[in-house]
Amino acid sequence: MSVSAIENGVRGLEGLHSFGPREDMPNSWIDRMKSTLGVGMRRDSYPPGQNSVDIREFERFLIGGLSKLRSNRVGVNLVGYFHSPTGMGESARSMSRTLLAGHVLREEIPLPTTSLGPWIKVEDLEQGKLLKSYDVANRINVIVANGDDFPHVRSRLPYAFWKGRKNIGFWVWETECLPQSHSDAQGLDEIWTPSEYSARAIRKAVKIPVKVIPHVLDFDEIDAAIADRLRFGISDDQIAYGFFFDCKSVVERKNPYGLLNAFRMAFGSGNKEVVLVLKAASAELAPVEHEQLKQAAQDLNVIWITEHLSRDDTLNLMKSLDVYVSLHRSEGFGLTCAEAMASGLPVVASNYSGNCEFMHEDNSFLIPVRVITTDRAFGPYPTGTRWGDPDLEAAAEAMRLLQQKARRSDLGGAGQKFVREQLNLEKIGSMCSAFLNTSTSVDG
Numbered sequence: 001m002s003v004s005a006i007e008n009g010v011r012g013l014e015g016l017h018s019f020g021p022r023e024d025m026p027n028s029w030i031d032r033m034k035s036t037l038g039v040g041m042r043r044d045s046y047p048p049g050q051n052s053v054d055i056r057e058f059e060r061f062l063i064g065g066l067s068k069l070r071s072n073r074v075g076v077n078l079v080g081y082f083h084s085p086t087g088m089g090e091s092a093r094s095m096s097r098t099l100l101a102g103h104v105l106r107e108e109i110p111l112p113t114t115s116l117g118p119w120i121k122v123e124d125l126e127q128g129k130l131l132k133s134y135d136v137a138n139r140i141n142v143i144v145a146n147g148d149d150f151p152h153v154r155s156r157l158p159y160a161f162w163k164g165r166k167n168i169g170f171w172v173w174e175t176e177c178l179p180q181s182h183s184d185a186q187g188l189d190e191i192w193t194p195s196e197y198s199a200r201a202i203r204k205a206v207k208i209p210v211k212v213i214p215h216v217l218d219f220d221e222i223d224a225a226i227a228d229r230l231r232f233g234i235s236d237d238q239i240a241y242g243f244f245f246d247c248k249s250v251v252e253r254k255n256p257y258g259l260l261n262a263f264r265m266a267f268g269s270g271n272k273e274v275v276l277v278l279k280a281a282s283a284e285l286a287p288v289e290h291e292q293l294k295q296a297a298q299d300l301n302v303i304w305i306t307e308h309l310s311r312d313d314t315l316n317l318m319k320s321l322d323v324y325v326s327l328h329r330s331e332g333f334g335l336t337c338a339e340a341m342a343s344g345l346p347v348v349a350s351n352y353s354g355n356c357e358f359m360h361e362d363n364s365f366l367i368p369v370r371v372i373t374t375d376r377a378f379g380p381y382p383t384g385t386r387w388g389d390p391d392l393e394a395a396a397e398a399m400r401l402l403q404q405k406a407r408r409s410d411l412g413g414a415g416q417k418f419v420r421e422q423l424n425l426e427k428i429g430s431m432c433s434a435f436l437n438t439s440t441s442v443d444g
Contacts, residue, residue: 074436075105075137077161079153080144080170082110085281085308086246087172090335091194092144094215095170101216101429104436107135111145111153140436142192144170147182147202148380154187162187170213172332173198174253174353176386178205192435194333195354211435214357215333216428217342219420225315225343232320233303234275239403242277242321244314244336247286250379251293256280258327258392260297265396269299274403277321279305279314318343323402327367327395329387331355337364338423341415346408348398352388358422363415365398367391 076099080092092108099106141161145153150169169188171178183205185191190209193199199210234240241263245254256278267274276297283290283306294304305317318324324340325348331337334355340347341364349355351366359366369388377383402408421427 074433075135075139076107076436077109077135077138077141077165078106078144079109079111079141079157082108085311087249087335088144088146088149091170091172091215094217095142095144095213097218097425098213098216098429098432101425102431102433102436103429104433105135105138107138111156138165140166140168142168142170143188147171147173147178147184147205150188151184151186168192171198171202173201174330174332174387175381176201176330178202179380179382180205181382182380195357197354197357198332213432213435214423214428215335215338216425217338217419217423219342219424221311222315222339222342225312225319227319228316229320232277232305232317234277234320238273238275239323240275240277240321241323241325241399242279242318243325243327244279244281244318246281247289248282250381251286251289252378253329253381253387255327255329255390256293257296258390258395259325260293260300260302262325262327262390262392262395262399264300265392266399270301272301275301275303277303277305277317279309279317281306281308315339315343318345321345322408323348323399325395325399326350326355327390327392328353328355329389334359338419341412341419342423344412344416346402346411347415348395348402350388350390352390358419359415363418364411365402367395367398 078092078096078099080095081089082092082096083089096106096108143150143153143157147169150171167188169185169191171191171193173182173193178201183202185206185208188208190211191202191206192211192213193202194213194215196212199212203210229236229240243256243259245251245256251257259276259278263274263276278293278297280290280293290306309317318336318340321340322345324337324345326334326337327348328334328350330353332354334349334353337347337349337355338358341359346365347359348365348367349359350369352369352371356366368391370391371386372389374381374383374385374387378385381387402411
């Protein structure tokens with residue numbers, strides 16, 4: 001809500017006084033004014049058992065909001081899928097941690113989603129505890145919703161939310177060029193994204209500034225994870241290779257078929273000394289693709305994890321691995337690779353796309369790729385999309401080399417050290433705070 005809007009509201013209340021003494025006003029009028037101005041006055045602030053509010057009380061509320069706005073503080077209304085276990089959900093949570101580390105006041109505003117994390121309590125959902133309003137004093141909005149989703153989100157937020165504020169979108173794109181069909185940035189002043197690779201793709205499609213704010217990792221959360229191989233069916237005498245992916249994120253891009261083939265090249269069929277652990281989220285939403293993957297893995301020693309795991313259990317599973325392998329065709333950032341490195345695991349990954357900004361030859365095994373052009377569409381990625389085709393023989397050789405415990409220890413230690421230096425909260429939080437301090441000049 002802008003300063004002028006609140007001033008108009010106060011003048012409107014003063015006008016009511018001119019018609020004669022009136023000490024209260026109906027709640028229905030309050031609701032209408034709230035709707036018009038975007039004021040976040042909670043209904044439970046109404047006097048119990050009454051159907052009206054003291055007019056002077058509401059006037060003081062408005063003037064208090066005006067005072068907050070005039071302070072021009074650097075505060076953020078952060079909108080995102082905080083309750084979702086998806087990549088964009090983790091992006092929202094990462095941005096919240098970043099703002100906190102940068103000492104930026106923020107109000108989390110959850111977007112509704114049908115994909116709720118297993119940590120969400122049903123009673124909280126039923127009682128509306130997951131819903132929040134924005135803070136009128138915050139002069140900046142950051143909306144963590146991708147380009148294909150942003151127009152829908154924009155239509156659901158009230159006009160007063162946007163007016164008089166700096167509006168920043170946080171987008172992530174995985175291929176070399178953001179399609180025009182996903183580039184509607186109307187209402188945004190700039191876009192943030194977690195990698196320069198993703199930024200280049202977005203800049204090709206939009207006319208507003210695009211800045212890079214890398215994801216941050218919660219190292220306390222990662223350090224608290226405990227390996228539990230028994231729970232996940234991993235034998236102590238096996239070397240466990242693993243990969244986590246979401247079937248909703250387009251199986252062709254995540255490329256688990258390539259990993260299955262590379263694993264077969266490395267260790268042959270039926271080898272019980274090694275095991276491949278595949279965590280396939282949302283498998284129930286892609287039953288045909290999941291069944292095809294299982295058929296392709298019939299001759300291999302594979303453990304499938306398709307249950308919905310909590311965040312803690314997901315990190316416990318990662319800690320139970322010996323090696324993490326991602327033979328992706330493209331990634332906007334490569335969050336699970338970063339988390340695996342922070343956990344101390346050696347990581348084998350495609351030498352292509354966003355992950356290359358924190359992975360190099362000294363801290364990981366990077367697999368050569370050949371950039372190819374698709375001959376048909378895959379999900380949101382149209383025909384003619386360019387992405388990587390990793391060298392499976394090179395991947396197989398890397399996995400064989402990592403059977404040596406000393407190699408795993410050396411590479412895992414190097415990756416852990418680098419990621420914890422580059423993706424730490426304090427460093428990225430300061431960067432974010434600096435960006436925001438240049439973004440506070442907005443129209444009232």
